[in-house]
Amino acid sequence: xxxxxxxxxxxxxxxxxxxxxxxxxxxxxxxxxxxxxxxxxxxxxxxxxxxxxxxxxxxxxxxxxxxxxxxxxxxxxxxxxxxxxxxxxxxxxxxxxxx
Amino acid sequence: xxxxxxxxxxxxxxxxxxxxxxxxxxxxxxxxxxxxxxxxxxxxxxxxxxxxxxxxxxxxxxxxxxxxxxxxxxxxxxxxxxxxxxxxxxxxxxxxxxxxxxxxxxxxxxxxxxxxxxxxxxxxxxxxxxxxxxxxxxxxxxxxxxxxxxxxxxxxxxxxxxxxxxxxxxxxxxx
Numbered sequence: 001x002x003x004x005x006x007x008x009x010x011x012x013x014x015x016x017x018x019x020x021x022x023x024x025x026x027x028x029x030x031x032x033x034x035x036x037x038x039x040x041x042x043x044x045x046x047x048x049x050x051x052x053x054x055x056x057x058x059x060x061x062x063x064x065x066x067x068x069x070x071x072x073x074x075x076x077x078x079x080x081x082x083x084x085x086x087x088x089x090x091x092x093x094x095x096x097x098x099x
Numbered sequence: 100x101x102x103x104x105x106x107x108x109x110x111x112x113x114x115x116x117x118x119x120x121x122x123x124x125x126x127x128x129x130x131x132x133x134x135x136x137x138x139x140x141x142x143x144x145x146x147x148x149x150x151x152x153x154x155x156x157x158x159x160x161x162x163x164x165x166x167x168x169x170x171x172x173x174x175x176x177x178x179x180x181x182x183x184x185x186x187x188x189x190x191x192x193x194x195x196x197x198x199x200x201x202x203x204x205x206x207x208x209x210x211x212x213x214x215x216x217x218x219x220x221x222x223x224x225x226x227x228x229x230x231x232x233x234x235x236x237x238x239x240x241x242x243x244x245x246x247x248x249x250x251x252x253x254x255x256x257x258x259x260x261x262x263x264x265x266x267x268x269x270x271x272x273x274x
Contacts, residue, residue, distance in 0.1 A: 001107045001147070003226045004216050009111045009144075011212050013118055015205070020122035022201070028127045028173055032134050035165070036118050039141055042153075050148045053230020055242050058153050062243070065160055066254050070261030072165050076172045077268035083176050084271075 006047035013040035027079045027089045031072065038068045106147060113140030127173045131166055138162045149232035152239055 013036055020033030042061045049057020079089065086093050117137025124130045138161050145154035233239075243251060 001104060001226055004219075005107065005111075006144070006148070006226065008212065008216070009114070011208075012115055015208065016115070016118040016122055019201075024122065026127060028169065028176075029121070029130050032121050032127075032130050032169065035134065035161075036121060036137070039138065039161075042157075043141060043144060046145055046148050046150050046153055047226060050150065050226050050232060051229070053233060055233045055239055058150050058239060059243050059247055061150075061153050062156065063247075063250060063254060065156065066258065069160065069165055070257050072168055073261050073265040074268065076168060077265040079172065080176065080269050089176065 003047050003051045007044060010040045010044040010047070013037075013043065025090050025092065027082065027091060030091070031075045031079070034071070034075075035068060038064055103147065106143065110140045110143035110147065113137065114144065115140075128170070131169050131173060134169075135162045135166050138166070148226065149234045151234055152236050 017033045017036035017040060020036065021030055024030055024033065042064050045057040045060050045064070047057070049055065082094060083089060114137050117133045117135075117140060120133035121130045121137065124133060138157055142154040142157040142162075145151070145157060
């Protein structure tokens with residue numbers, strides 16, 4: 001398979017994730033869509049690393065995974081805090097900072 | 100069509116189908132499970148790209164740890180259904196402005212992607228044609244602990260901050 005196949009797949013996955021972030025009205029699904037986007041980027045990194053025969057793509061993938069883990073932990077803690085505050089997971093319910 | 104291409108399309112189909120299910124499911128529990136299926140597809144793609152360690156880490160860390168965290172939170176909060184507010188009952192795809200702008204952006208993105216791919220040389224050959232694969236875990240570890248030492252150490256600080264932050268944020272206030 002050529003790298004173009006992997007890049008198109010990565011772009012498709014990233015678009016699905018972005019569409020999920022914009023369309024869904026549930027904080028947990030929003031975080032899941034962010035995970036999809038991070039994984040699409042990971043796939044592109046690994047494909048490029050394979051194409052150029054270096055190990056750097058795989059290593060950057062590990063860093064992205066670490067960031068994703070940290071983001072999931074903090075994001076879910078925020079979701080729990082918000083749910084305790086408003087009894088809702090709808091982002092439209094948290095508009096106190098909106099002008 | 101070789102077996103490599105067949106496997107690529109199977110795993111890619113699993114990944115895309117899982118991602119689509121994540122976005123379209125109403126129940127967050129099903130979303131999380133579909134995302135785990137999507138990660139298994141991606142893990143197969145990493146094996147095809149001769150990165151077995153990334154594939155294993157994808158299963159263990161992502162599907163095993165992060166998704167279990169998500170699943171625990173979903174069950175802890177116990178809100179299976181999407182609670183759309185009164186003023187926002189309409190499905191997003193039925194709102195005309197969102198469809199117009201989003202559709203235009205999607206077409207633009209697809210056109211640019213096709214244009215870029217058609218203009219870039221060297222995409223025709225297989226991904227494994229030019230260079231031999233570096234898939235040994237020993238080499239991975241050597242580079243990680245020499246060239247990427249600083250980034251590795253900074254990552255440990257990030258993990259500590261995230262851990263403490265999560266505990267502080269999720270703790271009940273006592274007043």
